[in-house]
Amino acid sequence: MQEMNFAHFHGAVPKYRNYGAIAEQGVLFITPEANAIPRRYDPFEDSQGLLLDVVRTGAAVADCDVFMDYCLSQKILPLEDVAFWRCGDFFAPNPKKAGPLVDILLDFVYRYGLPAWEPGSSVLTTYPARYGNRAMAIRQDAEDNDISHALHYELTQRACMRSKSGAIPVCSLALTLLDFYLRFMEEIDRPYFPIHNTEWGLSFEHKKTPRLTAQVYDLVTCINLAYAHLVSVQGKAVRQCKHCQTFFVAEDLRAEYCSPRCRGAYNSKMTRKRVKERKLREGQ
Ligand SMILES: [Zn+2]
Incomplete structure (x- = not known):
């Protein structure tokens, strides 16, 4: 069989005109403005710009020492957003320390909207390399048998989907972008990129290369596909310049x-x- 032609993606991701950060029950959420009407846009129109903004924002999370120190002090290992339901949110109780990072995350959301935050799923990632030793030193004490926080977490997800037009906690968004940054820049060994909320179509004719098309309704999936296409199909890479520290799309992996x-x-x-x-x- 001939290779599959795998280059036809279309995004239809909802985006609102304005978003705000609102604290509720001790957790800071990013939520679309009240009564706003979403419009759809296609992140693949400028997929390189999207990937660069993803790593820039993810780098801001990785560089936010107060946030990382908090996670380490709470022994959150691995870094999982559900853990903030157990030990308490970082963002809502620390408006001054968290403010600059929240502003950077809001800038990203104004441009690209929010990823879908779905019941039953959780965001899971690790620490940036420079925190490796400190993260290794964390001993998770007795097994965490109290799972009431997980139930509360899932109920919050359901409430967000039902009544708040897709609000998500700042901690979930921060970890989502940190995970992209680590996978793209530190190349941690996790070559699995989940695909959600996508409609697939296949068109083929006798002896012609089959064409796989995707209509994607989820921002995280758009980022995964844009990255897979950049690296696998185009042979390019996202890099940070050794001299000026700018993020750029490199023609060459080296x-x-x-x-x-x-x-x-x-x-x-x-x-x-x-x-x-x-x-x-x-x-x-
Ligand atoms: Zn440079």
Whole structure:
């Protein structure tokens, strides 16, 4: 059989004109403005822009020390959004510390809408590499036999789906974007990308390459498909420039710099550093 032609995605993701952050029962939610009417848009129209915004926002979560310190201090391992129902939300009780990250997440939501937050599912990820040692040191005490928080969590999900036009807790959104960042940038070994809320179609003719088409109604699935297409079909990658730290789409999997100018600048910086180190050594 010939290879499948796997390049025809269309997104129909709901997006509202405005969103706000609202605390309810000790948890901060991002929710569409009251009585707003959603419109549909297609994230595949600029899938590279989407992927870059995903890693930029995910990097902001990874770099938010106060949030990571909180998760470590509560012994949340692995990082799972349901755990915030057990030990208490970080975002609602800490408006000052959490404010800058909430603003960055809201910016992302204004542009792309909210991922679907569905009953029975939970967001699961790990710690960025630089927290590896501290995360390893966490010993989860006695097995957590109290699952009442899980029931409360699922009831909250159902209430969000039913009455709040798809509101989700800030902790769930933060972990969703952190997970993308880790999988795309730190390449943690979890090559499984779930597909939700998608209508598939197949068209083929005798001896012609079958064409698989997808109409996607879920933002997370759009991100998964856009990334799979970028890496597998186009052979490109999302990278962070070693010199200027900008995120960029690289033509080559081995690319380390956003531009020849940054490669040159980084190399001369390293040369200067080596010369300085040698002088110091020789001076001793
Ligand atoms: Zn650069």
